[in-house]
Amino acid sequence: QAPNTFTNPIYPNGADPWLEYFQGNYYLTTTTWTSQLVMRKSPTLAGLATATPIHIWSESELERCCNVIYTSGIAENYDRQHLSVIESQGDDPLGPYTYKGSPMPDIWNIDGNYFEHNGQLYLLWSQWVEDEQTIWISRMSNPWTVTGAKVMISRPQYEWEFSGMKVNEGPEIIKRDGKIYMVYSASFCNTPDYKLGLIELTGSDPLKPESWHKFDKPVFSKANGVYGPGHNGFFKSPDGSEDWLIYHGNASELEGCSGTRSLRAQKFTWNEDGTPNFGEPIAAGKPLLSPAGENGPLVTQVQGTQVQLVSKASHECVVDTNGNVSAADCNNAQATWVLDYTTNGNYRLVNAAGQFLGQGGAQCKASKAEELTIAPWYNQLCQQWQLVPHHQGWLTLVNAQSKQVLQFANCKEPVPANTGKKSVEDVPQFIEKKSACALWRIQPLEEVAITSIQSGKAITSAGVNVKAGSNIEQDEWNNKANQRWLLVNTQDGYYYIQSTVDSKLCLAIANKSIVPGSNAELAACGDTHAQWQVDFLNDGTVKIVNRKSNLVLDLAHCGLANHTNFAQSQWLNSNCQKFQLKPIKD
Numbered sequence: 002q003a004p005n006t007f008t009n010p011i012y013p014n015g016a017d018p019w020l021e022y023f024q025g026n027y028y029l030t031t032t033t034w035t036s037q038l039v040m041r042k043s044p045t046l047a048g049l050a051t052a053t054p055i056h057i058w059s060e061s062e063l064e065r066c067c068n069v070i071y072t073s074g075i076a077e078n079y080d081r082q083h084l085s086v087i088e089s090q091g092d093d094p095l096g097p098y099t100y101k102g103s104p105m106p107d108i109w110n111i112d113g114n115y116f117e118h119n120g121q122l123y124l125l126w127s128q129w130v131e132d133e134q135t136i137w138i139s140r141m142s143n144p145w146t147v148t149g150a151k152v153m154i155s156r157p158q159y160e161w162e163f164s165g166m167k168v169n170e171g172p173e174i175i176k177r178d179g180k181i182y183m184v185y186s187a188s189f190c191n192t193p194d195y196k197l198g199l200i201e202l203t204g205s206d207p208l209k210p211e212s213w214h215k216f217d218k219p220v221f222s223k224a225n226g227v228y229g230p231g232h233n234g235f236f237k238s239p240d241g242s243e244d245w246l247i248y249h250g251n252a253s254e255l256e257g258c259s260g261t262r263s264l265r266a267q268k269f270t271w272n273e274d275g276t277p278n279f280g281e282p283i284a285a286g287k288p289l290l291s292p293a294g295e296n297g298p299l300v301t302q303v304q305g306t307q308v309q310l311v312s313k314a315s316h317e318c319v320v321d322t323n324g325n326v327s328a329a330d331c332n333n334a335q336a337t338w339v340l341d342y343t344t345n346g347n348y349r350l351v352n353a354a355g356q357f358l359g360q361g362g363a364q365c366k367a368s369k370a371e372e373l374t375i376a377p378w379y380n381q382l383c384q385q386w387q388l389v390p391h392h393q394g395w396l397t398l399v400n401a402q403s404k405q406v407l408q409f410a411n412c413k414e415p416v417p418a419n420t421g422k423k424s425v426e427d428v429p430q431f432i433e434k435k436s437a438c439a440l441w442r443i444q445p446l447e448e449v450a451i452t453s454i455q456s457g458k459a460i461t462s463a464g465v466n467v468k469a470g471s472n473i474e475q476d477e478w479n480n481k482a483n484q485r486w487l488l489v490n491t492q493d494g495y496y497y498i499q500s501t502v503d504s505k506l507c508l509a510i511a512n513k514s515i516v517p518g519s520n521a522e523l524a525a526c527g528d529t530h531a532q533w534q535v536d537f538l539n540d541g542t543v544k545i546v547n548r549k550s551n552l553v554l555d556l557a558h559c560g561l562a563n564h565t566n567f568a569q570s571q572w573l574n575s576n577c578q579k580f581q582l583k584p585i586k587d
Contacts, residue, residue: 005291007047015264025301048344056457084113086145091586093304097478101145127170165189186231191257193228197221227282240294298377300355305339313440326373342541347385359384360400388537394494395440412438454579467502473521515550521567542579
């Protein structure tokens, strides 16, 4: 099979990128120019161009200076820039996240990065000293607390670091064969001469400036129509065999520190003396081979909420039994899957063994298109599924390659109740609606956080004492019971969104109202105003539809602040009405 390709730039407005390949997906963050942190996820590098931007955090607390480790400040003049740290609840880079603190809240500091050496964690950052922007280091007692001396280890000293302003910033560590290098950005980002420099740790103590040797020439500069290449990161190819550089650059000498900086990536090699060889920026539009291993075969645990696929016809689940797909009782331990969005409107289903549900045989080569298979990831459409909602909360899974629906070969249609008929073939109006054998419920198996795509904050039942009538609002994740929910199936394909504080209370619409704008609150589980349809959308998000009113859960005024209210509204296809179900791992 032909390898994938991509072209630079991957997408515009992608300054200061950080990227990592982790358990089957690339995760990317860049500068947002707002008070929100955005992450994109994709199984391929090229897919990041169309990946849904997921807001993982929105900062609205003034004492933190509103505008992983991130930099924030006052938008009007970039004053009071400083680092802050948020921590994911589990292993999933998409969160939910909790605010942990600021390592140095009272001094100007940006571009924080971690450096681990001989079992000790250090913080690297950039800070102004008179007319020079410099790089500093300090020990950390944990990932959000610095301790002991703060030491300057690099300042601009060569002419090529003086363009526009005297700047050293964006320190990034890379290690290989026992050697440790710091790659940093030099000169003012508003000039076309923004570039990368190299420093090597040659001494035993990183806190001593003399332990760091700066090379006297830049290692990555403007070329081939790419200007101001810098503020880089590093990542490994999916198979671990290649080293890659991620960075931003401009397409013109006139562009600078603005939204014109676009996201770019390219493979790099190593010199005989052990130093990295980044070469030159590759011209825009030139096809590049994607990182090795994107086409698999890949077996990996993928992050996401664990679910079951429950058949409407038999109430059985899709089960992987030693590599064979079959219908079985849902209590089977092998009935667990992770649902993973792939950026092109499709989803992957990954089992506990790290293999993927497909149709049409390994690598889509079987003669029977409807044959269900379990195989490593080969980056094929036959291993991807479209989730199509139907009436009463059920959905179909349509294979992206064959366009065949997921159903068991030996499935028997149930006879609809109250028809007086002995077989489903005698009820044509039922067949026309949809075969029950092709209808499924995606059943989450664990407590979840439900986070807003608009703000990154979690749906929360308000108040110290959760009770019937408690308001439903958003709040930053604090890992409390009033932010944890269970999706419990009702009749048909609907759910109770049940509070983990009190299993008798569920997310509902106040006064059983069907009027837009009616408030969301906790109420006794049971009636249709406390039942919801969860539609998995083709952008990797979900909309939550009330069964009684057929209106959707909506974040009031698209607010970012803690305690912003939820109500019901007409569907407008906005981020204020889209959510993610995120696993909670203690």
